[in-house]
Amino acid sequence: MDFIIDAWDFSQQPATRVQSLEGKPQAGCWYHLQRDTEGLDDWLKQAEIPEPLIDAMIEEDTRPRFQRLKDGFVLLLRGVNLNEGAAPEDMLSLRILSYKGTIFTFRKRPFKAISHIRQSLEKQDGPDNLNDFLVHLVEQLNLRIEDVIDSVEIKIEQMELEGFNKTAEQQSVLSTLHRRLLRLNRFVRPQLAALDKFTTESERWTDNELHQWLLNERDTTQRLLEQIDLMLEQLWMQRELLQQAVAEKMNRNTYWLSVIAGVFLPLSFLTGVFGINIGGMPGVENENAFEIFAWALVGIAIVEFLLLRRLRFW
CATH class of the missing domain: 1.20.58 (Methane Monooxygenase Hydroxylase; Chain G, domain 1)
Incomplete structure (x- = not known):
């Protein structure tokens, strides 16, 4: 089954890799799947997953959202694209389906967050159960978004210290940073709403400690969104100062020509x-x-x- 990237059984401690991938998915397990591989939809149908849920998991374009189901939930998230040669702001879609005690995650391109969790599980230092796995996953997604935002903040601070001696080059950098933040804002904002609903619902089926960890990650997402908004305001201010510097330079040149x-x-x-x-x-x-x-x-x-x-x- 080429569409199964990895599978782990959390019904025992520590979690172990699922050895046999034949047949239906097992309860208490996590299956990480390649959503654009042939045969995946048939395998999910054999697992008696409703077709509307299958379509939601394999459709091409999605936005972050949370939907509670009778036998689980759907959680669609986004993570920064840290693959080689890719732009981080081209955020990748990660679809999470919890159905009858089994968790499925769907991806099209690799996620550093998922890779980190898989390596932790291999070292027997990963999540203890499926609920803990979800907390770790949200945490790892937030950490990588935070790294990208911090790198943008450093560049903005450097520009503030440099002044406006190289206006053409700085204009290009400002446009790149502005575009990056706008794309991050496009998905982080609805992701906060999805995590807010997910955290509220999780209180019904998870213990107090894990629920508190989810609340912390929800607050982290809120902080990241506020940081993005602040940096967008800083970029607008930098752009206005840059335009003012360009206008003053042109006026000075025009004056000397006169x-x-x-x-x-x-x-x-x-x-x-x-x-x-x-x-x-x-x-x-x-x-x-x-x-x-x-x-x-x-x-x-x-x-x-x-x-x-x-x-x-x-």
Whole structure:
């Protein structure tokens, strides 16, 4: 069965890997499944899972949500994409189905959070039961989202310290960070609502300690969302300051061009007048006329410079 990535039996302590994958799923076990592999839907039908739930688990596009069922629940979450060459903000969908005492997780691409839990189970240092597994899973998803958010926060702080000397490069960085935070916000916000409902419902079937851990993870998600909102505000402020710096730079350049044009305007007028090739021009018969005229232009430029300096044009 190529669609079964891994399976663990939590009915005994410590949890052990399910040896036989033939037949129906066993109660008290966790099955990690590749949702885009042929044959998965038939296997789930053999496990007597209703078709609407199967469709919800293998459909292409989903948003985080929680739905309580008669025999379990559906929990759709998102995690950052930490696969090689991928953008972290392209969040991956993780579908969790708890049905008649069995937990199924569905993925399309690998999750670092799932890999961490599998390694912990192999070292016999993982979750103690299925409820504990769910707490660990939410915790690991939050930890990796937090790492991405912290990296964005560090870049924003670096930009605040650098100033606005490289406006074009900084504009590109700001756009990248802004796009990353918007994509994170798109899924973390509904994920908070899903975890809020999940935590409330979990009080019915889990012990007080695990319920408190879930409350902590729900609060962590709330904190991450508030941190995203704060950084989005910081980016807008940085963008406004950057635009102001660009405007001031353009105004300064325009001002100096105007000063230079003001200095050369009378000089250009004089050279244009004396460039008229008609009779009656003064100095035509004088061999020192050009030198005199050149020094006169230099003198006029110096007078203009001193006049503008005295009038405090800069």
